[in-house]
Amino acid sequence: MLLVDSTFKALAEPRRREILTHVWSRELPAAQIAARFPDVTRSAISQHLGVLRDAQLVVERRDGVRRLYRANHAQMTRLRHFLDEYWGDSLERLRLLAESAEREKGNVNG
Amino acid sequence: MLLVDSTFKALAEPRRREILTHVWSRELPAAQIAARFPDVTRSAISQHLGVLRDAQLVVERRDGVRRLYRANHAQMTRLRHFLDEYWGDSLERLRLLAESAEREKGNVNG
DNA sequence: GCCGAAAGTTAGTTGACACTTACGTAAGTA
DNA sequence: TACTTACGTAAGTGTCAACTAACTTTCGGC
Numbered sequence: 001m002l003l004v005d006s007t008f009k010a011l012a013e014p015r016r017r018e019i020l021t022h023v024w025s026r027e028l029p030a031a032q033i034a035a036r037f038p039d040v041t042r043s044a045i046s047q048h049l050g051v052l053r054d055a056q057l058v059v060e061r062r063d064g065v066r067r068l069y070r071a072n073h074a075q076m077t078r079l080r081h082f083l084d085e086y087w088g089d090s091l092e093r094l095r096l097l098a099e100s101a102e103r104e105k106g107n108v109n110g
Numbered sequence: 111m112l113l114v115d116s117t118f119k120a121l122a123e124p125r126r127r128e129i130l131t132h133v134w135s136r137e138l139p140a141a142q143i144a145a146r147f148p149d150v151t152r153s154a155i156s157q158h159l160g161v162l163r164d165a166q167l168v169v170e171r172r173d174g175v176r177r178l179y180r181a182n183h184a185q186m187t188r189l190r191h192f193l194d195e196y197w198g199d200s201l202e203r204l205r206l207l208a209e210s211a212e213r214e215k216g217n218v219n220g
Numbered sequence: 221g222c223c224g225a226a227a228g229t230t231a232g233t234t235g236a237c238a239c240t241t242a243c244g245t246a247a248g249t250a
Numbered sequence: 251t252a253c254t255t256a257c258g259t260a261a262g263t264g265t266c267a268a269c270t271a272a273c274t275t276t277c278g279g280c
Contacts, residue, residue, distance in 0.1 A: 005124055012118040013238080017196075024197060030257060044239055046258060051237095065247045065256050076197050080190060086127075087134060087186050123268085140227060154269055156228060161267095175226050175277045222280085229274070236267080244259075250252085 003056065007079050010055035015040075016048050020071050023058060027068040113166065117189050120165035125150075126158050130181050133168060137178040 001009075010016055015037065022033055034045040049069060052058040056075045061068045111119075120126055125147065132143055144155040159179060162168040166185045171178045 002124075005122075008118060008122040012115075012122040014112075014115055015238090020197065031255090040238085041240060042257085043241080043259085047238075050258080067257065071197075073197075076193065080193050083186065083190050083193075087130065087181075087183075119267095125268090141225095144227095150268090151270060152227080153229085153271080157268075160228085172276095177227065224279090225277085227274105227276080230272085232270090234267100234269080236265100238265085239263085241262085242260085245257085247255085247257100249254080 004079070004082055006055040007057065007075065010051050010057055011079075013048070013051075016052055016057075019045070019048055019052065020057060023069050024071045024073075027061070027070045029063075029066040029068055031066075033069065114189070114192055116165040117167065117185065120161050120167055121189075123158070123161075126162055126167075129155070129158055129162065130167060133179050134181045134183075137171065137180045139173075139176040139178055141176075143179065 011020075018037075019033060022028060022036060030046060030049060031042065033049070034042040037045055049058065049060075052069075053060055056072055058069045059072050061070075121130075128147075129143060132138060132146060140156060140159060141152070143159070144152040147155055159168065159170075162179075163170055166182055168179045169182050171180075
């Protein structure tokens with residue numbers, strides 16, 4: 001799966017966004033993250049962490065028996081850049097170019 | 111559903127992102143949008159357009175029997191702002207404040 | 221009013237996914 | 251070695267969403 005695709009899918013789940021905020025500015029072991037979600041099992045959080053890891057939105061570091069997670073700010077920056085480049089002014093300019101090219105073609109044919 | 115939630119969910123689908131690029135800088139009737147996706151039925155595109163409309167990522171304008179769609183740039187801007195504010199420096203600062211408050215408490219108790 | 225074009229809507233199917241329970245595994249400890 | 255802790259993983263379940271096929275609605279021309 002494309003990285004942008006997996007990033008959007010990972011962020012589409014509210015719980016995963018909340019997990020991200022918890023590990024945004026500090027490392028936390030999986031158990032402590034799970035403790036913040038009393039309504040779901042630890043297993044569910046572990047699976048969410050796997051999705052976030054696959055999307056490179058968090059990085060994992062092992063410390064003995066524990067696994068410490070923290071947000072990968074670079075990936076979030078990458079997403080912002082994607083939004084800027086894919087739907088920002090650069091795309092706008094490309095579209096306008098394509099349209100004027102279409103008109104040119106129309107003028108030649110007409 | 112929260113607006114941010116529906117926005118992420120809408121963008122998580124690659125086909126909907128592609129639809130957005132097609133109506134980014136010009137209005138298009140539903141049939142012309144559907145024509146760009148030969149592998150799925152017109153009905154599927156109509157449903158995708160409904161999801162994009164609910165997420166306020168596109169706006170619809172009726173012209174006789176046709177319905178013209180165009181991207182809502184404001185909503186995309188809103189998403190960028192969300193990324194900036196929710197996971198940007200402002201959240202970073204809040205987290206650091208919360209952490210130092212935690213340490214303060216620890217010092218009082220210890 | 222009747223017909224056809226453009227589009228939305230509904231019913232039903234299939235696949236994905238968030239979740240739970242149960243089990244497996246690696247690292248530390250007695 | 252046996253036990254515990256801190257995890258991940260596998261299997262199964264219910265729900266949701268993307269899709270197709272068939273139908274309905276809305277508008278314009280005759």
